[in-house]
Amino acid sequence: MTDGDAALDEAWGSILATLEKDERVTPQLYGFLSLVEPKGIMAGTFYLEVPNEFTRGMIEQRSRVPLLSAIGGLDSSLEVSTFAIVVNPEIEQEILQTGTDPVPVEAAPAPAYAEAPAQVAPPAPPSPEVTVAPRATDTRLNPKYSFDNFVIGQSNRFAHAAAVAVAEAPAKAYNPLFIYGDSGLGKTHLLHSIGHYAMSLYPGIRVRYVSSEEFTNDFINSIQNNRGASFQARYRNIDILLIDDIQFLQRAVETQEAFFHTFNTLHDHNKQVVITSDLPPKMLTGFEDRMRSRFEWGLITDVQAPDLETRIAILRKKAQSEKVMVPDDILEFMATKVSSNIRELEGTLIRVTAFASLNRTPVDMSLVQTVLKDLITLDDDNVIAPVDIITATADYFKLSVDDLYGSSRSQAIATARQIAMYLCRELTNLSLPKIGQLFGNRDHTTVMYANKKISELMKERRSIYNQVTELTSRIKQTRR
Numbered sequence: 001m002t003d004g005d006a007a008l009d010e011a012w013g014s015i016l017a018t019l020e021k022d023e024r025v026t027p028q029l030y031g032f033l034s035l036v037e038p039k040g041i042m043a044g045t046f047y048l049e050v051p052n053e054f055t056r057g058m059i060e061q062r063s064r065v066p067l068l069s070a071i072g073g074l075d076s077s078l079e080v081s082t083f084a085i086v087v088n089p090e091i092e093q094e095i096l097q098t099g100t101d102p103v104p105v106e107a108a109p110a111p112a113y114a115e116a117p118a119q120v121a122p123p124a125p126p127s128p129e130v131t132v133a134p135r136a137t138d139t140r141l142n143p144k145y146s147f148d149n150f151v152i153g154q155s156n157r158f159a160h161a162a163a164v165a166v167a168e169a170p171a172k173a174y175n176p177l178f179i180y181g182d183s184g185l186g187k188t189h190l191l192h193s194i195g196h197y198a199m200s201l202y203p204g205i206r207v208r209y210v211s212s213e214e215f216t217n218d219f220i221n222s223i224q225n226n227r228g229a230s231f232q233a234r235y236r237n238i239d240i241l242l243i244d245d246i247q248f249l250q251r252a253v254e255t256q257e258a259f260f261h262t263f264n265t266l267h268d269h270n271k272q273v274v275i276t277s278d279l280p281p282k283m284l285t286g287f288e289d290r291m292r293s294r295f296e297w298g299l300i301t302d303v304q305a306p307d308l309e310t311r312i313a314i315l316r317k318k319a320q321s322e323k324v325m326v327p328d329d330i331l332e333f334m335a336t337k338v339s340s341n342i343r344e345l346e347g348t349l350i351r352v353t354a355f356a357s358l359n360r361t362p363v364d365m366s367l368v369q370t371v372l373k374d375l376i377t378l379d380d381d382n383v384i385a386p387v388d389i390i391t392a393t394a395d396y397f398k399l400s401v402d403d404l405y406g407s408s409r410s411q412a413i414a415t416a417r418q419i420a421m422y423l424c425r426e427l428t429n430l431s432l433p434k435i436g437q438l439f440g441n442r443d444h445t446t447v448m449y450a451n452k453k454i455s456e457l458m459k460e461r462r463s464i465y466n467q468v469t470e471l472t473s474r475i476k477q478t479r480r
């Protein structure tokens with residue numbers, strides 16, 4: 001990586017000089033570009049740091065094309081062809097706390113870009129290998145997960161930059177991109193973000209997100225129903241395959257074989273593959289060597305547990321998106337109390353905001369302490385089995401375990417089932433498809449829906465809040 005040296009400053013200086021003369025770059029836009037700190041060049045990508053998301057958005061949406069052409073004019077010995085923008089989390093945090101935004105003076109206020117489409121840079125041309133036929137593809141992307149709401153910190157900075165680079169230049173930057181790390185640290189979030197961002201840059205691009213459990217089910221169904229051809233079409237006629245939690249293909253010999261062929265076809269045709277896993281390729285047991293070695297062809301990067309600052313920034317972002325006011329000292333208190341699993345951090349915030357909303361009180365320290373008292377913090381010695389959650393839920397609602405696994409749609413059973421799913425999601429490390437399987441082979445979207453529904457209902461109905469809280473403390477007692 002060319003880093004902080006004179007060559008880097010010189011390269012960025014020359015880009016700025018070109019952009020200043022480019023008539024597509026307005027003085028306002030130039031103001032944003034002048035906030036950029038060049039950080040380094042790696043594998044053909046120029047890494048640029050900006051102070052906040054707003055600046056990133058302005059540069060990415062409005063000066064992408066001129067910036068790419070200016071990069072194209074650099075000395076070829078630098079071997080740089082694209083760029084990736086990262087937001088400096090320290091500066092961004094300061095801005096969010098103080099409310100002062102270092103937008104260039106001439107550029108603020110900036111609604112002009114919404115009002116003056118003529119100034120908006122045209123979307124980037126698709127890279128030649130990308131098929132842009134405008135056809136509807138079932139991408140299975142979750143709109144909740146985008147780069148815009150992903151908080152960057154030391155723990156995930158590199159994975160984030162690699163994910164952005166892949167979305168901007170599919171099959172060019174790194175192929176495959178392999179992201180690994182413990183549960184709940186943002187791998188799925190990054191996968192979906194790649195999909196959304198690539199689709200915004202290349203309209204018509206065919207993206208498919210799939211968990212490895214869904215891939216397995218799909219494959220098995222296709223064999224059972226003699227629909228091999230449509231299975232192949234679904235996974236091969238695409239431009240980007242995002243496959244989550246590949247470790248679940250361990251020892252599934254035939255599914256691995258199917259994935260091996262899918263991977264080869266996509267890779268041979270310059271299509272992007274992004275893979276996530278809980279372990280790096282070398283440590284993935286139960287995979288053939290030829291499979292593991294393919295995982296290592298591109299770039300391998302990890303996501304780690306976020307440090308305290310990043311946890312605070314994540315909580316702050318979630319609170320903002322939920323439109324709840326949570327003072328900084330309370331965010332910090334919560335981030336200190338809750339372990340590093342981000343899913344659990346989010347669960348805490350949901351409980352706190354639900355409690356405040358039900359009681360129509362602001363979020364203050366005593367409220368947070370009351371709520372946290374009932375929460376379980378997960379650590380290695382305190383693993384909760386889904387069966388404990390399901391048994392406790394059935395018992396609590398005076399139902400049978402089979403009622404929860406079964407298909408009854410009666411309101412009482414359906415709500416109890418949704419609460420059990422919500423608690424499985426919050427209190428265990430199980431993925432959505434795994435929870436779906438547990439509850440009578442339901443689709444992962446059913447679990448996603450239950451999770452959303454119960455989070456919302458907790459804010460609106462005291463009875464639901466109380467049920468979830470009481471159940472949690474019962475489960476907690478069984479762990480003691």
Ligand SMILES: Nc1ncnc2c1ncn2[C@@H]1O[C@H](COP(=O)(O)OP(=O)(O)OP(=O)(O)O)[C@@H](O)[C@H]1O
Binds near residue numbers: 182190346429
């Ligand atoms: N850096 C981040 N910024 C904002 N939210 C984050 C970040 N990292 C994780 N999250 C949130 O934490 C939750 C868990 O993340 P995610 O599901 O992506 O984890 P994961 O690593 O894929 O876990 P698993 O291996 O269990 O599937 C999600 O709601 C996600 O939005």
